[in-house]
Amino acid sequence: MAPASPRVVVKVDLKKRPWQQTQPLHNRWHPEIPSVAEVKTGELFRVEMVDWTGGAVKEDGSAGDIKSIDLSTVHYLSGPIKVVDEDGVAARPGDLLAVEICNLGPLPGDEWGFTASFDRExxxxxxxxxxxxxxxxxxxxxxxxxxxxxxxxxxxIIHILTTSHHGTAGVRFPGLTHPGIIGTAPSKELLRIWNERERQLEEKGVESLTLCEVVHQRPLASLPTTKGCLLGNIEERTSEWERIAKEAARTIPGRENGGNCDIKNLSSGSKIYLPVFVEGANLSTGDMHFSQGDGEISFCGAIEMSGFLELKCEIIRNGMQEYLTPMGPTTLHVNPIFEIGPVEPRFSEWLVFEGISVDESGRQHYLDATVAYKRAVLNAIDYLFKFGYSKEQVLISATRCVSQNLVDHKH
Structure with missing residues (x-):
């Protein structure tokens, strides 16, 4: 018998803003954000997502929306989704949630996306x-x-010549679609750990850092704030909402729960093994990308889009203890495992640009891979600039830029 069509558990209406959706979205991590759907292990289900800005970026040639975007509102996520086994028993803290990506893509009728670089201010x-x-x-x-x-x-850049459907000579490239964010809800204790360590980073400031200070332009941490906060089914501006909004973690960094991992190969056929910290796991996802390199050089460096995922889940009972080794002072200091699928565009020609651990002022840094990577990227941008691109065009088209091979990294 042919498998059943996926059940749509989260549906979005792109004509509505995130807070107007029938199934409310959220843009924070917190254990008390209630689930909006329930799925069973082995069930094929579909999750639809708005783009990470919730439609704030428009399909036009102006960067005005990027310059003025309210970054306190991102990322908008679909979920949380409670996961139970075939007997109806929910995933429990200490389990692993194995999430398989069976299919994914842009939402029909919304086949476009954007890349951008943000204003310094x-x-x-x-x-x-x-x-x-x-x-x-x-x-x-x-x-x-x-x-x-x-x-x-x-x-x-990658030597694929074709013609666009407008009939003008040009080029195009194959993408590798993936979710930028997928993760489970944190426990109260894990949320406390996040907020404490990120607050310490913010309070100590850039002077406390020994590496990468030359690339510090953005805030050191995005701490909890009620500004722009969306908490799913929790009624806004109630005492409960105020309390949770002041605790809820932003979605900007990746953490122990997965979250903003931005792994370009996390496409069809991939599996993510996520630690479970709360009953039901409370899986959320969003920030769909048509394509991305190994990093987002321009911060908004993937091709951002709305989209869908078709998923299946399995629960590995007590899997955290069996498969994940804590890298910190508690058993909560673990990280997911990502099993990459077999799908990837095939490229056979590469240009390699070297970077060394010396910044633009000529200052030598010690074992600073970030400075070296920055130098390599700047070398690539300057090289392609010689062939008629503007440097800004190269910057926001770096959706297939890869970084690899740290060798002889003595200084």
């Missing part, structure tokens, strides 16, 4: 000291391919 980014102004490019999808009117020849 509102978000910044990896290269803000070189690119202080907001920029944006719109990308259109044709099956597995993407092209941008703002960057008509971007694919010269």
């Amino acid at each position: 509102n978000g910044g980014g990896f290269l803000t000291d070189h690119f202080p102004c907001a920029t944006k490019a719109i990308w259109y999808f044709e099956g597995i391919y993407a092209y941008s009117p703002q960057i008509p020849d971007v694919l010269l």
Whole structure:
């Protein structure tokens, strides 16, 4: 018998804002955000998602929306989804939740996305000291391919020549669609650990850091705030909402629960083994990407889009203790395991740019891979600039940039 079609457990209406959805979205991590759906292990289900800004970025050539975007509102996530086994017994703290990505893609009728770099005064980014102004490019999808009117020849980088459906000579490239964020809800104790360590980082400031201070442009941490907070089914501005909003963790960094992992290969056929910290696991996902390199150089460096995931879950009882080794003072200091699927565009030609641990002022740094990576990226941007691109075009088209091979890294 053919398998059943996936059951839609979270549906979004792109004509409505995130807080207007029938099934409320959320943009924070907190154990008390109630689940909006329940699924059983082995069941194929579908989750729809708005883009990470909830529709704040428009399909036009202006970067004004990027410059003024309210970053306290992101990322908008679909869920939480409670997971139970075939007997109706919920996932329990200490279990592992194995989440398989069976299918994914853009939402029908919304086959476009965007890349951008944020303004120095509102978000910044990896290269803000070189690119202080907001920029944006719109990308259109044709099956597995993407092209941008703002960057008509971007694919010269990887030597794939074609013609856009507008009939103009140009190039396009195959993407590898994936969710930027997928994770489980934290426990109260894990949430306390997050907030304490991130608050300490913010309070001590950049002077306390021994590495990477030359790339510090953005806030050191995004601490809990009621501004822009969306907590699913919790009624806004009630005493309960106020309490939770002041505790709830932002979705910006990846953490022990998974979260904002931004792994470009997390596509069809992949499995994520997520630690379970609360009953039911409370799985959430969002921040869909049509494509991304090994990092988001411009901060908003993936091709951001709305989209869907079709998933199946399994519960591995007591899996945290069996498979995850704590890397910290408590058993909560663990990280997910990602099993990458077999799907990936096939490229055979590469340009390699070297970076060393010396910043633009000529200062030597010790074992600083971030400074070295920054130098390699700047070398790539300057090289492609010689072939007729603007440096801003190269920056926001770096959706297939990969970083690898730290060798002889003595200084």
